[in-house]
Amino acid sequence: MEISAILFDLDGVLCSTDRFHYRAWKELADRLGLPFNEEINRQLRGVSRMESLEILLRGSERKFTFQEKAALAEENNRRYRQLLMGLTQADVSPPVRQTLRELRARGVPAGGGARRRGKARPGGTDRRWPPPVGTPR
Numbered sequence: 001m002e003i004s005a006i007l008f009d010l011d012g013v014l015c016s017t018d019r020f021h022y023r024a025w026k027e028l029a030d031r032l033g034l035p036f037n038e039e040i041n042r043q044l045r046g047v048s049r050m051e052s053l054e055i056l057l058r059g060s061e062r063k064f065t066f067q068e069k070a071a072l073a074e075e076n077n078r079r080y081r082q083l084l085m086g087l088t089q090a091d092v093s094p095p096v097r098q099t100l101r102e103l104r105a106r107g108v109p110a111g112g113g114a115r116r117r118g119k120a121r122p123g124g125t126d127r128r129w130p131p132p133v134g135t136p137r
Contacts (some may be wrong), residue, residue: 003108010112015091017084024080027055028072034059049073 011017022041029036032054044052053073057064064072089097105112 005109006103008110008112014096014112015055015087015093016085020080020083022087025052027079028076029056029059032056032060032072033132049077052076054065 007013022038023043024042025041026036029040036059040055040059042056047055050069050073053069053076056071066107092100100110
């Protein structure tokens, strides 16, 4: 079997995006006047965006409509995706960089993506990801 390309999961495989998730949720919590800390953040790991939002909103006395929750979840996702644009080679561990280097040397295109609604989508919106190893950004 010939490999024509390899697509890696971005979060947790190519790099850790935990700090971006944290920052996006923290900014939303701050805007809504809700508490947010590392303990709350740990509760968000491995759950969907809407479940994460529900956990965040437990700190609110206000009841949000489904439409308001959907808008808040989208706001959080937009901010998270903006923050992802700040990823650099420094966010990729040396073993991952070495693997990517070896794949490119063999002519195997490799990149990162994330699952969304059952479909893979490229990481970021307008940049090649991961950045070419050995090339400054």
